[in-house]
Amino acid sequence: MIPEIGQFALVLALFVALVQAIVPLVGAARHDNGLMSVAVPAARVQLLLVGLAFACLAYSFATSDFSVENVAQHSNSRLPLHYRIAATWGSHEGSLLLWTLMLAGWGCAVTLFSRNLPLILRSRVLAVMGVVAVGFLLFLLLTSDPFTRVFPAAAEGADLNPLLQDPGMVIHPPMLYMGYVGFSVAFAFAIAALLGGRLDATWARWSRPWTTVAWCFLTLGIALGSVWAYYELGWGGWWFWDPVENASFMPWLTGTALIHSLAVTEKRGTFRSWTVLLAIVAFSLSLLGTFLVRSGVLVSVHAFATDPARGIFILVFLALVVGGSLALYAARAGAVGGGAGFAPVSRESLLLANNVLLGVAMATVLIGTLFPLVVSALDAGKLSVGPPYFNFLFPIFMAPLVYLMGIGPIAAWRNASLPDLWVRLRWALGVAIVVAALLPFMLGTWMPLTAVGLFLSVWVVGATVVAVRQRFSGMPQRGLIDRITANSPAWYGMLVAHLGIAVFIVGVTLVRGYEIERDVRLAPGESIDVGGYTFTFRGMASAAGPNYDALVGTFDVKRGERVLDQLHPEKRSYRASGQVMTEAAIEPGLLGDRYLSLGEPVTDAGPQGAWGVRIYVKPFVDWIWIGALIMALGGLLAVSDRRYRVAARQRAAVPAGAVAAD
Amino acid sequence: MKPRHRRFMWIGVGLLALAGAAALTLSAFQSNLVFFFSPSQVAAKEAPQGRAFRIGGLVEPGSLTRDANTLTVRFRVTDTAQTIPVVYTGLLPDLFKEGKGVVAQGSLQPDGTFRATEVLAKHDENYMPPEAGKALQDAQRKGGSMQGAAAPQASAR
Numbered sequence: 001m002i003p004e005i006g007q008f009a010l011v012l013a014l015f016v017a018l019v020q021a022i023v024p025l026v027g028a029a030r031h032d033n034g035l036m037s038v039a040v041p042a043a044r045v046q047l048l049l050v051g052l053a054f055a056c057l058a059y060s061f062a063t064s065d066f067s068v069e070n071v072a073q074h075s076n077s078r079l080p081l082h083y084r085i086a087a088t089w090g091s092h093e094g095s096l097l098l099w100t101l102m103l104a105g106w107g108c109a110v111t112l113f114s115r116n117l118p119l120i121l122r123s124r125v126l127a128v129m130g131v132v133a134v135g136f137l138l139f140l141l142l143t144s145d146p147f148t149r150v151f152p153a154a155a156e157g158a159d160l161n162p163l164l165q166d167p168g169m170v171i172h173p174p175m176l177y178m179g180y181v182g183f184s185v186a187f188a189f190a191i192a193a194l195l196g197g198r199l200d201a202t203w204a205r206w207s208r209p210w211t212t213v214a215w216c217f218l219t220l221g222i223a224l225g226s227v228w229a230y231y232e233l234g235w236g237g238w239w240f241w242d243p244v245e246n247a248s249f250m251p252w253l254t255g256t257a258l259i260h261s262l263a264v265t266e267k268r269g270t271f272r273s274w275t276v277l278l279a280i281v282a283f284s285l286s287l288l289g290t291f292l293v294r295s296g297v298l299v300s301v302h303a304f305a306t307d308p309a310r311g312i313f314i315l316v317f318l319a320l321v322v323g324g325s326l327a328l329y330a331a332r333a334g335a336v337g338g339g340a341g342f343a344p345v346s347r348e349s350l351l352l353a354n355n356v357l358l359g360v361a362m363a364t365v366l367i368g369t370l371f372p373l374v375v376s377a378l379d380a381g382k383l384s385v386g387p388p389y390f391n392f393l394f395p396i397f398m399a400p401l402v403y404l405m406g407i408g409p410i411a412a413w414r415n416a417s418l419p420d421l422w423v424r425l426r427w428a429l430g431v432a433i434v435v436a437a438l439l440p441f442m443l444g445t446w447m448p449l450t451a452v453g454l455f456l457s458v459w460v461v462g463a464t465v466v467a468v469r470q471r472f473s474g475m476p477q478r479g480l481i482d483r484i485t486a487n488s489p490a491w492y493g494m495l496v497a498h499l500g501i502a503v504f505i506v507g508v509t510l511v512r513g514y515e516i517e518r519d520v521r522l523a524p525g526e527s528i529d530v531g532g533y534t535f536t537f538r539g540m541a542s543a544a545g546p547n548y549d550a551l552v553g554t555f556d557v558k559r560g561e562r563v564l565d566q567l568h569p570e571k572r573s574y575r576a577s578g579q580v581m582t583e584a585a586i587e588p589g590l591l592g593d594r595y596l597s598l599g600e601p602v603t604d605a606g607p608q609g610a611w612g613v614r615i616y617v618k619p620f621v622d623w624i625w626i627g628a629l630i631m632a633l634g635g636l637l638a639v640s641d642r643r644y645r646v647a648a649r650q651r652a653a654v655p656a657g658a659v660a661a662d
Numbered sequence: 663m664k665p666r667h668r669r670f671m672w673i674g675v676g677l678l679a680l681a682g683a684a685a686l687t688l689s690a691f692q693s694n695l696v697f698f699f700s701p702s703q704v705a706a707k708e709a710p711q712g713r714a715f716r717i718g719g720l721v722e723p724g725s726l727t728r729d730a731n732t733l734t735v736r737f738r739v740t741d742t743a744q745t746i747p748v749v750y751t752g753l754l755p756d757l758f759k760e761g762k763g764v765v766a767q768g769s770l771q772p773d774g775t776f777r778a779t780e781v782l783a784k785h786d787e788n789y790m791p792p793e794a795g796k797a798l799q800d801a802q803r804k805g806g807s808m809q810g811a812a813a814p815q816a817s818a819r
Binding site (some may be wrong): 614 | 668672676680683686690691694695696697698716728731733740751752753754757762767769
């Protein structure tokens with residue numbers, strides 16, 4: 001019964017979404033306030049219905065209702081409850097339902113937090129989100145129904161992929177999807193602005209917080225995925241340039257560009273049509289990413305053959321959304337207008353360079369991700385693009401980006417003076433060069449890439465200090481506290497996010513430059529020295545988990561004669577599927593991780609004999625994720641700025657007729 | 663210099679930089695493409711000598727041997743028509759099993775052995791690497807019917 005209720009709720013949600021998509025647009029075209037105001041209740045009912053459907057699916061998973069095909073394929077009665085619930089979004093169908101739920105949630109958030117927007121703009125925004133919801137609900141109901149029953153019911157479920165039975169996997173997809181779907185709000189604002197032909201600084205101010213929040217979630221989601229890959233895949237890498245990762249990274253790069261371009265549009269009224277284009281591209285890439293990952297196109301190109309309906313639906317939907325919005329853009333962007341001019345050296349030009357570099361970086365990822373798919377789809381052979389391609393290109397585009405990032409917050413809008421910037425920044429530059437020249441010697445060997453990375457980190461920190469001093473010295477307030485509180489959270493948020501980049505770069509640079517990786521063969525009692533630590537294999541014992549059996553190794557980690565820690569890597573065998581999983585043991589630390597994972601027994605003696613063991617020493621690797629966390633915190637700090645809410649209220653005070661004059 | 667000229671100069675510099683980025687990307691792209699060959703193609707000498715590429719197919723049941731004192735393993739990859747010996751030093755992924763699909767990256771040695779630098783693991787054990795699946799299909803289409811024993815999904819045991 002419960003699954004049927006869920007399915008019925010989805011069908012109802014589809015009708016509500018149709019109403020939400022069509023009626024407010026008609027109302028906006030006719031300036032009919034009654035029709036336009038349908039958007040808000042429709043968006044809220046939409047969330048209620050999709051939420052109900054999601055709850056029904058979660059309930060089916062929690063109660064192990066194996067008469068539902070989706071549950072039977074992705075869960076198991078011996079799976080612990082929290083993983084059974086997380087399994088709700090472990091399948092293609094469930095994750096699409098989660099996507100749709102997030103979309104409805106963002107739509108409802110728009111109705112709650114944009115009360116002060118002009119009615120016509122809010123109605124259009126919600127209608128555009130309704131259009132997207134219609135697409136997703138149709139996709140769910142026609143090709144990926146999560147509630148399909150099987151007769152007779154399965155006696156036992158096939159189990160959730162053991163790789164996904166992990167706390168990281170419980171929160172990673174929701175975070176990532178919050179980010180993906182969040183860009184739908186920025187997209188809806190852009191389309192609404194194109195429809196209305198009204199696109200100015202106020203529009204940018206309304207659109208900014210939504211974009212930033214979505215970006216924060218995406219940042220956290222990607223970082224969580226990276227942490228998960230680091231400890232769960234057992235290879236100790238934090239980024240593999242895997243197509244699935246790239247699919248989430250492309251919207252991030254575009255979203256980062258969008259945030260900066262929105263800043264220019266808000267402050268200076270420039271970059272307008274470019275901002276709109278970025279919003280469209282960011283969301284299109286989110287859609288592309290979702291579908292690439294979830295349709296099976298990436299995993300196997302033959303997915304098109306096994307379920308042509310799905311593949312064709314995806315292509316048609318993508319073509320409609322991307323093609324439709326780009327066509328609208330082409331028709332209307334001219335009317336949007338340019339804005340004030342600026343000098344070649346100015347904050348505008350620096351942010352333009354930021355956008356160009358991020359755009360180029362995104363394009364390189366796009367080429368590297370899609371080209372093998374295209375070649376394969378054309379049956380022109382099989383090939384792949386290796387990580388060296390990305391690892392070679394990325395520093396080339398990112399180093400100038402980060403360098404300019406130091407200058408941006410200090411440069412004046414419209415026209416900045418180079419000699420003035422030089423005077424302000426020379427100390428930061430000097431310190432950064434000295435550190436880059438000397439610090440690598442103290443850490444080990446001097447390598448060009450390490451020096452560049454350290455230079456950039458110190459440069460960003462130094463430039464941030466300069467930016468704060470410059471701002472504070474020009475303030476009328478007397479005391480330090482007064483000066484601190486007089487600045488806007490948006491400004492602090494920017495600086496914090498930039499510092500997050502610096503922390504991130506330290507992590508990437510040092511782990512790349514000084515990590516030690518050893519694959520060794522160890523018998524019980526044997527020791528090996530890796531990176532100044534002694535690892536001693538004590539032995540292997542058996543242990544039983546809730547739904548798996550494990551072999552647990554014991555390794556002593558010593559530095560000199562001092563025992564630092566004991567590591568317990570596991571080799572798990574999941575009972576339901578028989579799948580074998582490696583659980584790495586990690587001793588984390590701010591200055592570096594010790595990482596140990598088991599290969600397999602390499603002698604005839606079996607588990608009690610010698611094992612192949614992978615031992616890593618990873619200096620500063622945690623800084624990568626701490627940096628990402630700081631970036632996201634910076635974003636949240638920026639969103640907390642009161643001016644976004646105050647501005648909206650002021651606009652609302654303007655008579656409706658002045659706003660609806662499009 | 664007039665303002666108009668100056669603007670043209672800046673636009674020119676921008677375009678040059680973009681062209682440079684494009685050229686750099688394409689050259690990096692070209693030198694990092696890794697092509698895939700099936701055991702049949704390798705046996706037919708279609709694969710390049712001395713350049714890295716990928717092979718894929720099934721790990722031939724019973725072919726896995728370990729070196730006594732190191733982490734070196736040897737196994738054979740088959741597409742049911744042809745078989746290529748592979749040597750690899752390091753840890754094998756969890757999902758590596760005899761009779762299951764595998765993809766390895768490396769290069770061909772003069773003696774016809776494939777020296778793998780990387781053996782690829784995937785996230786799901788029922789998942790057949792698409793390259794490996796394709797290699798099997800191709801081999802069967804070409805006359806693997808006499809090799810009926812080894813359907814792609816058949817387990818080793």
